[in-house]
Amino acid sequence: MTTLLLASLALAACGQSAPAGPRVFFVQPQDGATVKSPVALEFGAENFQIAAVPPGEVKETRPNLxxxxxxxxxxxxxxxxxxxxxxxxxHFGDAKNAIDMQLPPGKHRLTLQIGDDLHRTLEGLCSTITVDVAQ
Ligand SMILES: [Cu+2]
Structure with missing residues (x-):
């Protein structure tokens, strides 16, 4: 009886479409990949808006971008x-999401982090991968 009840509750919970949190990630390269310099980096974001920093002096940040x-x-x-x-x-204050980057041979950590209009970091919006740059 109890098991059945719990099972149906779990199903009900799964059926609800909980809003997915914002996330940022490398589209390429893949984590652990062996790459050649210059390395083509491409960034992705989900449930979060990428926008250029407004021109001029920025005093306030806009929410959720x-x-x-x-x-x-x-x-x-x-x-x-x-x-x-x-x-x-x-900084990619022009809202670009790609760059070809020169990297010396060897293992490197690449960290991708979102900043708001004031270049301040936001909870949960960072991702680090490791690549091995071939000679
Ligand atoms: Cu910035």
């Missing part, structure tokens, strides 16, 4: 951090 940032051999910054305008971070 932002732009990509990528860093080589760096980790995700904690939520609420301002992403430095300095190496290793590259």
């Amino acid at each position: 932002g732009h990509h940032h990528v860093a080589v051999d760096a980790d995700c910054l904690p939520p609420g951090s301002t992403i430095p305008r300095a190496a290793p971070w590259v």
Whole structure:
């Protein structure tokens, strides 16, 4: 009796379409891939809007949108951090989602992180992969 009840509750829970959270990810390369420099990077986002930073001085951020940032051999910054305008971070404030990047041979971590109009990190919107750059 109890088992049946739990089973139907679980089914009911699955049937509801819970809103999927926003997410950011590398479309390419794949995590663990062996690649050749220059490496074609492509970024993707789901349930989140990628938008260019407005021109001029930005004082306020717009909700639920932002732009990509990528860093080589760096980790995700904690939520609420301002992403430095300095190496290793590259800002895509023009809303671009791709770049061909020169990388030295060897293993490298690639971190993709969303920042809002004020280049501040957002909870859960970061992804790190590792690639092996061939000689
Ligand atoms: Cu930025």
